[in-house]
Amino acid sequence: MVTSGFLLTDGWGGRTETLIEIIGETPKHYRIKAITRTKVGERYRWLEPGETRLVPKTAVRMEA
Secondary structure (H helix, E strand, C coil): EEEEEEEEEEEEEEEEEEEEEEECCCCCCCEEEECCCCEECCCCCEEEECEEECCCCEEEECCC
């Protein structure tokens, strides 16, 4: 399963959507792969292109 989607990140300046690939799924999380340098929920945590990470399903919007 490789699908495109957007990772939604809330910040003080509003919501940011970053293009990602969804490469796997668990009951409550998606395993994503970063396409560009991507900010994830923690304060100083960034994903470099090609890195993978589990994120909550509520933080991902599927691309239409």
